[in-house]
Amino acid sequence: MSKILEGLNPAQKEAVINYTTPSLIIAGAGSGKTRVLTSRIAYMLEQGVRADNILALTFTKKAANEMRERIDAMVGSAARRINMGTFHSIFSRILRENAEAIGYTREYTIYETTDSKNLIKTIVKERNLDEDKYKPGLIQSRISTAKNSLITPGAYAANASLTGEDREKMIPEFANIYLEYCRRCKHNNAMDFDDLLLQTNILLRDRPDILLKYQDQFQYILVDEYQDTNYAQYLIVRRLSHSHNRVCVVGDDAQSIYSFRGAKIENILSFKRDYPQAQVFKLEQNYRSTQTIVDAANSVIKHNTRQMQKQCFSAAEQGDKIRIFKAYTDREEAELVVTDLRDRVREGGDEWSESAILYRTNNQSLVLEEALRRKGIPYKIYKGNSFYDHKEIKDLLGYIRLVVNPKDDEAFKRVINTPARGIGDTTVDRIAAIAQAAGCSMWEAIDTLVQQPPKDSVEKAIVKKVTDFVSFIRTVATERDIKSLYDFGLELATRSGLITSYRVTNTPEAQSAIDNIEELLNTMQEYTERTEAEIRNGEREEFETPTVEEWLANVMLMSDMDNEDPESNNKVTLMTVHSAKGLEYKYVYIVGCEENLFPSLMAIESLEGVEEERRLFYVALTRAKKLATLSCTDMRFRWGQMSFSTPSRFLSEIDSKYVESDFDLRGARRNRALNIDEQEDATTVMRRRYDVRFQERKATQPTAPKPQPQPQQPSYSVDRLKKVNTAPASGSSNLAPCSYSVGQRVSHPKFGQGTIVAIEPLATDHKLEVDFGATYGKKTLLAKLAKLTVL
DNA sequence: TATGATATCCTTTTT
DNA sequence: GGATATCATA
Numbered sequence: 001m002s003k004i005l006e007g008l009n010p011a012q013k014e015a016v017i018n019y020t021t022p023s024l025i026i027a028g029a030g031s032g033k034t035r036v037l038t039s040r041i042a043y044m045l046e047q048g049v050r051a052d053n054i055l056a057l058t059f060t061k062k063a064a065n066e067m068r069e070r071i072d073a074m075v076g077s078a079a080r081r082i083n084m085g086t087f088h089s090i091f092s093r094i095l096r097e098n099a100e101a102i103g104y105t106r107e108y109t110i111y112e113t114t115d116s117k118n119l120i121k122t123i124v125k126e127r128n129l130d131e132d133k134y135k136p137g138l139i140q141s142r143i144s145t146a147k148n149s150l151i152t153p154g155a156y157a158a159n160a161s162l163t164g165e166d167r168e169k170m171i172p173e174f175a176n177i178y179l180e181y182c183r184r185c186k187h188n189n190a191m192d193f194d195d196l197l198l199q200t201n202i203l204l205r206d207r208p209d210i211l212l213k214y215q216d217q218f219q220y221i222l223v224d225e226y227q228d229t230n231y232a233q234y235l236i237v238r239r240l241s242h243s244h245n246r247v248c249v250v251g252d253d254a255q256s257i258y259s260f261r262g263a264k265i266e267n268i269l270s271f272k273r274d275y276p277q278a279q280v281f282k283l284e285q286n287y288r289s290t291q292t293i294v295d296a297a298n299s300v301i302k303h304n305t306r307q308m309q310k311q312c313f314s315a316a317e318q319g320d321k322i323r324i325f326k327a328y329t330d331r332e333e334a335e336l337v338v339t340d341l342r343d344r345v346r347e348g349g350d351e352w353s354e355s356a357i358l359y360r361t362n363n364q365s366l367v368l369e370e371a372l373r374r375k376g377i378p379y380k381i382y383k384g385n386s387f388y389d390h391k392e393i394k395d396l397l398g399y400i401r402l403v404v405n406p407k408d409d410e411a412f413k414r415v416i417n418t419p420a421r422g423i424g425d426t427t428v429d430r431i432a433a434i435a436q437a438a439g440c441s442m443w444e445a446i447d448t449l450v451q452q453p454p455k456d457s458v459e460k461a462i463v464k465k466v467t468d469f470v471s472f473i474r475t476v477a478t479e480r481d482i483k484s485l486y487d488f489g490l491e492l493a494t495r496s497g498l499i500t501s502y503r504v505t506n507t508p509e510a511q512s513a514i515d516n517i518e519e520l521l522n523t524m525q526e527y528t529e530r531t532e533a534e535i536r537n538g539e540r541e542e543f544e545t546p547t548v549e550e551w552l553a554n555v556m557l558m559s560d561m562d563n564e565d566p567e568s569n570n571k572v573t574l575m576t577v578h579s580a581k582g583l584e585y586k587y588v589y590i591v592g593c594e595e596n597l598f599p600s601l602m603a604i605e606s607l608e609g610v611e612e613e614r615r616l617f618y619v620a621l622t623r624a625k626k627l628a629t630l631s632c633t634d635m636r637f638r639w640g641q642m643s644f645s646t647p648s649r650f651l652s653e654i655d656s657k658y659v660e661s662d663f664d665l666r667g668a669r670r671n672r673a674l675n676i677d678e679q680e681d682a683t684t685v686m687r688r689r690y691d692v693r694f695q696e697r698k699a700t701q702p703t704a705p706k707p708q709p710q711p712q713q714p715s716y717s718v719d720r721l722k723k724v725n726t727a728p729a730s731g732s733s734n735l736a737p738c739s740y741s742v743g744q745r746v747s748h749p750k751f752g753q754g755t756i757v758a759i760e761p762l763a764t765d766h767k768l769e770v771d772f773g774a775t776y777g778k779k780t781l782l783a784k785l786a787k788l789t790v791l
Numbered sequence: 792t793a794t795g796a797t798a799t800c801c802t803t804t805t806t
Numbered sequence: 807g808g809a810t811a812t813c814a815t816a
Contacts, residue, residue, distance in 0.1 A: 058805085059805045061805085061806090062805085063805080086805080086806065087806075088805095088806045089806085092806095112806095137800095193806050194806090196806080197806090225805085228805075257803080258803085258804075258805075260802080260804075261803090261804060261805085261806090361802055361803070362802085362803085363801090363802095363807090363808090366807095417792095420792070420793080425792090556806090557806060558806090559805065559806075576802090576803065576804090577803080578802095578803050578804065578805085579803095579805085581805085582805090597802095600802055601802080602802060602803090603802085603803095612803095613803095637807075638801095639800095639801070639807070639808095640807035640808080641807085
């Protein structure tokens, strides 16, 4: 028997070996889904399937990387040739190869949310539409929904029920905005996230030859988290598999939590209809959690009407019952949770990293952070795309985008006057007008502007500034093929004045901006090194040297989650329930289990809404391996106001036999940690509430500095903002001798101790290569920017 | 053109 | 409450 099959349970084994039939693998929480998927692929390779005939699609880079590593461990470097990645990254690559077929060039850039929003804003303004009615966010989400459902502007305008809906919503011009938006994106040689899927469909629909080619190549298609696919993704898979039907999808209908992003739970529910020969495999044994947790989660999810039948069970120990806390306020809730967490971890002798606090909305993290900080407990917090949301990152990316794709007007507008170089709104508007009239990009329009004879000295000065900008971009653009990726990025960062503008502002924020820029540049270096290693290992062809476009596309499709920070090893994790999907922790705290919060206010009006929230709750609960603790409050600060709360319906949906009775709030008993008498009358309760409020006020007031009772842990996720060691004074115009030398031991605020292995002089600075050992490896740093201390 | 003041909006968000 | 956007003003 193949080694790959060892240790798999019968259901898992079946799901692995039947790789030639269309397969639907229903994988309950913690049922070894990734293991099955990776084993199936490894098994296929072992059976002689060629790696590049396999297409494996995931939703996150993280999932793709994890799978690749695990397959690698099973079958070795053959894994590298598998086409594995996120929907967006795989198809952005395919679109790049076939860009001309759909009227783009291979240099097309990717618009992120803010770019689309800005474009929508300009269109709304140009058409003199009421910006209160045509809110960019609303328009954008409508466009996104349309694209995800593969409704083109033409089809939209022709659809009476959609246009009728728009008239009702007082946005009758929507279809025209949508049309114009698409036109402009194409004109700018840009695609938004949804385009990557929509345009792929268009390509596969309109070019049978190209479709055939990929059908031929992708003999075996596997899709992870199938319950989260939208219609566009669904149809791509159908199209690609049409000739052979060798599709394997893995998912759990009970964990479908992304309908607001267009995910269609129907895709998984009706898989058997689409692929009648499909075999269904159910993975029902949970290897993650205790029996209590699995049974409790089942007791909640069975309140949903629509679901696939399955009997999830755990063969692990029974485990502790689920505990439910009730606190008066959100602040107290945080205090209780954090105290309990600390005691739990200390008693069990566990690592901080084995516990997580989950919440429904990001803004709940604030009070929790405060409580953790007060107690000196290290924590890390996942918050959206914070890194790529930073202005300085977007600015630098804007420069790179403009060089790669000069038609990218959104990038142009972003960088033309950032940092301020005296090219104001009026000038930008004029360029936009010229571009509009000539039907060209703003970058091309500049030539016209420059050629016009200037009327006065003011105009002359502006023309000078604009020509300076143009020549700067041109110079860097010509250098891009000669220079390394890193040097190219560095050139843009310095010569644009971006770095200088932050350096002169000597604030912690500015320093953090510089750090972020440095980090972005480092990803360029790492990218080069990685691809070079791939060439060495024969996993990549010699001629496929890393290009800027490739790196850029990669970065645009990256999220914070992908940059796992090795430094954040032993820390408590804080995140939304959504971000927690796929993760597991020994101790899980779910806070804010209250009506109108979890389930969310927006969701409770519809059955589907509540059912999705229930699945979300199911996801939250099943993250716990050993112990789940839920909490709610009587009142919490919402939008600057105290508002009353009632316990979440989901709390009472948990079968009471799985709930610790001392913590059972349905027994009208107060949490014993509070030591409050049950018989308290209403007035006392109210008084107490006000007392709590009063105390909170006092606590927030800046008090005289007292010696901190708990020593603060040195590093939090916010320490990027902390100022460490002021950078050495800039001053020196010519290249000053480097203050470091090869072999020197240095210390970096983030990467720790390291040794300088190489120094290379640059125009105004020195490039240092520093080896920070196993966790961080070699980093390229700038002598002037990096806050290194010589040891 | 940069800055401070006021208005406005508040889910979730793998890409 | 607070982050962000837009506006008025020097």
